[in-house]
Amino acid sequence: MTALLIGGSVGIIAGILTIPAAVTYLRRKEPPQTRQERARIVSDLPFAADLMTACLLAGRPVSAATEIAANAIGGPLGQRLSWVSSQLRLGADPEPTWATLAKDPATGQLSRAMSRAAQSGAPVADVLTRLADDAREAARAASVASARRVGVKAVAPLGLCFLPAFVLLGIIPVIAGLASTIVIP
Incomplete structure (x- = not known):
């Protein structure tokens, strides 16, 4: 396509050079299903951590708490x-x-927290409570950033609507008035 747009030998060279860039871009692009799964994991993670914490505080072992959370979350x-x-x-x-979950960025935080707790012998309930709080704060920050992006994106269409009206109703009459006094003696 690039070779046809540019034409000649320069177009052929540009076309050959854009093929690896296009292939790299397409390979890096994440499928929508993966993106949806990751979003669901991120939204379910605080609830799962709270549920596991409740089970651990009730005296259940980590494996049972994890199983109960898995069945409840789905x-x-x-x-x-x-x-x-x-x-x-x-x-x-x-x-x-737990380290096998670190491969996915959405479960990486849980994986690292549980691995550290297993290594250090720290109370797992405290680790999970902190994890749930951090996940909620990250979700809150992401929603605020998303809301701000919407506000910024809404300004461009409004500007495109109001700028021509401002030019037609505000600037052109002033210029026409000045031009009539300058041109007509």
Whole structure:
């Protein structure tokens, strides 16, 4: 396409050079389903952490708390937590089990928190409470930023509507009035 737009040997060279850039861009583009799953995980994470905290404070082990949260949440986060729960019930080492969730950016925060708690022996309920609070704060900040972006995006169409009206009703009559006094003696 680039070769046809530019034409000649320069167009052919430009076309050859744009192919790798286009391929790289298309490979990096995330499918909509993945984006939706990630958004659902981010929205479900605070509730799952609170639910796991409640179970832990009630005396349940981490594997049972994870299983209860997985069954209650469902969806993509529930599937991931269900896998972790089954691995923990089978006696897997907690650190590598939780570390498998770090591959996905949406569950990375949970993975790091639980791995650190397993390494240090810190109370898991406190870690999960902090995680839920941080996730809620991040969601709140993201929604505020999104609302601000909407306000900025709304200004351009309004400017395109009001600028011609301002020019036609405010500037042209003034220029016409000045021109009539200058041209007509």
